[in-house]
Amino acid sequence: MANIVTNIINPHISVDCVIFGFDDDNLNILLVDRTLKEKKTDHIIFNDFTLTGNHIYEKEDLNDAAHRILYDLTGLKNIYLEQFSVFAHPERLSKPNDKLWLINQGKDPESRIISVGYFALIATNNVTLEWKGRNVDWFPINKIKELAFDHNQILNSALKALQTKLLNEPIGFELLPEKFTLSQLQKVYEVILGTSLDKRNFRKKVSRMKYLIPLNEKQKGVAHKPAQLFVFSREIYEKTKRNVFDFSI
Amino acid sequence: MANIVTNIINPHISVDCVIFGFDDDNLNILLVDRTLKEKKTDHIIFNDFTLTGNHIYEKEDLNDAAHRILYDLTGLKNIYLEQFSVFAHPERLSKPNDKLWLINQGKDPESRIISVGYFALIATNNVTLEWKGRNVDWFPINKIKELAFDHNQILNSALKALQTKLLNEPIGFELLPEKFTLSQLQKVYEVILGTSLDKRNFRKKVSRMKYLIPLNEKQKGVAHKPAQLFVFSREIYEKTKRNVFDFSI
Incomplete structure (x- = not known):
């Protein structure tokens, strides 16, 4: 600024x-x-x-x-x-x-x-x-x-x-929030894209994201079975993202 | 306008x-x-x-x-x-x-x-x-x-x-130009991205582009062996491009 x-x-x-x-x-x-x-x-x-x-x-x-x-x-x-x-x-x-x-x-x-x-x-x-x-x-x-x-x-x-x-x-x-579940992440994609996504395909995609870090920690205070929490690592994303040679034309 | x-x-x-x-x-x-x-x-x-x-x-x-x-x-x-x-x-x-x-x-x-x-x-x-x-x-x-x-x-x-x-x-x-060779197309990618690309990998990528139409026609008036000409079909591109479900995250 x-x-x-x-x-x-x-x-x-x-x-x-x-x-x-x-x-x-x-x-x-x-x-x-x-x-x-x-x-x-x-x-x-x-x-x-x-x-x-x-x-x-x-x-x-x-x-x-x-x-x-x-x-x-x-x-x-x-x-x-x-x-x-x-x-x-x-x-x-x-x-x-x-x-x-x-x-x-x-x-x-x-x-x-x-x-x-x-x-x-x-x-x-x-x-x-x-x-x-x-x-x-x-x-x-x-x-x-x-x-x-x-x-x-x-x-x-x-x-x-x-x-x-x-x-x-x-x-x-x-x-x-800093720590989130995969269901929350899927919902973010769904509300932005205005469509529903298949849970299995989504999890498959997500499993390839090296920058999505699973925590040894679960949700607290939820009525349903608590889900695992994740964090996003910008550092790993920056290191592993496609370089220009790998172009998708 | x-x-x-x-x-x-x-x-x-x-x-x-x-x-x-x-x-x-x-x-x-x-x-x-x-x-x-x-x-x-x-x-x-x-x-x-x-x-x-x-x-x-x-x-x-x-x-x-x-x-x-x-x-x-x-x-x-x-x-x-x-x-x-x-x-x-x-x-x-x-x-x-x-x-x-x-x-x-x-x-x-x-x-x-x-x-x-x-x-x-x-x-x-x-x-x-x-x-x-x-x-x-x-x-x-x-x-x-x-x-x-x-x-x-x-x-x-x-x-x-x-x-x-x-x-x-x-x-x-x-x-x-409307009709072009694959070498010309590769060169366009190279000069914009500021890098050289491997010819074999480039041709492999290109072979998957359904919107790139080979013509029954070759270059004219070139010193080297004339190469095949192609055209780009925006219509086929629009029909075949990824839809939102196929997201690359």
């Missing part, structure tokens, strides 16, 4: 983070409540949700901005974070509610803002959430309806990027 | 294209001459090279801008083009020559411009180049020295993105 950052906001560029979390059952997304109220009566004009995002500072690089936004929200510093695409459609902020919201925020709804999309992977239960006095919460990805701005498009694009990445690198571990 | 675009320039956002070409021997990059001369004497103050890029228009989306820039340069419309990263470091335009150049162009060298990076793949010999009265030419990637702005960083980042893509998808064909 940058050491010193002056906090003058760049009005043209923002960062939006699609924050994925996993709770043993669902792939969840962190959303921020966007409620517009009439000032005098407190009557709710509309109520919907946005991804977590903000403008970058003038002297700040993009990755620093994305880390800052996540840190403000979660208090966590070493989160898996990846830039995946840029969203710049000239009409991306022009739905009626978006214009109302921007005007209410003292912004020109006609001015163009492009947004750089990041996705983050968080083990849901590790996090206490705060976001500048606004409500934030986790929502199962398959229950998310129309979001603010172009945020459905950003979300879909992030999910595709995550799926591609998961098929090429062992990043599913970022969504799990 | 957008149908109607008003040509007001967005001063904050640009697109830079790393254009890769292949000439049977080298991986080449298309560069634009940046020569700054003293106005009165025509004395050359400095002379270096940039990637091909420009600002986006206010009413134009990013992909449209990238396609427009490539079309202006090559006259070609259906070029393989992919967005790979964003470059936004606050100091990215602040080398002494960059500042001089910007001032000479009537621009404020302190104003911040972020650039969206694309890479393009072109079969070199298909193209007649023109670029608004400036010199453009192909340079072998391993002979490129210090470029303008942060363009070395953009180039390196594009090469990494191309390497990753090549190991996961058959995109090397975009750099070849």
Whole structure:
């Protein structure tokens, strides 16, 4: 991260983070409540949700901005974070509610803002959430309806990027606690890929992953027969991953 | 592409294209001459090279801008083009020559411009180049020295993105003429990955690619024994590519 950052906001560029979390059952997304109220009566004009995002500072690089936004929200510093695409459609902020919201925020709804999309992977239960006095919460990805701005498009694009990445690198571990079971790992693959996987084939694949280390330790406090726990070793993964000669064309 | 675009320039956002070409021997990059001369004497103050890029228009989306820039340069419309990263470091335009150049162009060298990076793949010999009265030419990637702005960083980042893509998808064909030999295909892999590959292993891999169609036709006008020609079938590739169940973790 940058050491010193002056906090003058760049009005043209923002960062939006699609924050994925996993709770043993669902792939969840962190959303921020966007409620517009009439000032005098407190009557709710509309109520919907946005991804977590903000403008970058003038002297700040993009990755620093994305880390800052996540840190403000979660208090966590070493989160898996990846830039995946840029969203710049000239009409991306022009739905009626978006214009109302921007005007209410003292912004020109006609001015163009492009947004750089990041996705983050968080083990849901590790996090206490705060976001500048606004409500934030986790929502199962398959229950998310129309979001603010172009945020459905950003979300879909992030999910595709995550799926591609998961098929090429062992990043599913970022969504799990340090010690996990093979059933939890399989569920991570299933919720991200949106499909169910055959348990036997999955275990066969998994048995070839040298970077998946079995522990001499089992689950505690579960109703069913406790399963063996595993950890992911990034060090062994880095040492054993395919080199370029072994290309799969 | 957008149908109607008003040509007001967005001063904050640009697109830079790393254009890769292949000439049977080298991986080449298309560069634009940046020569700054003293106005009165025509004395050359400095002379270096940039990637091909420009600002986006206010009413134009990013992909449209990238396609427009490539079309202006090559006259070609259906070029393989992919967005790979964003470059936004606050100091990215602040080398002494960059500042001089910007001032000479009537621009404020302190104003911040972020650039969206694309890479393009072109079969070199298909193209007649023109670029608004400036010199453009192909340079072998391993002979490129210090470029303008942060363009070395953009180039390196594009090469990494191309390497990753090549190991996961058959995109090397975009750099070849429609009909090609297996030696040409191997060379494409070698120059992009920056390594030499064993011919026998390569042929073995290739024999499993159902989307590589042998023709009843050989090279013409070559000094050596003419080799068999092949074409790439995107249709067969799309039909036979791995589905998500067959994941390689």
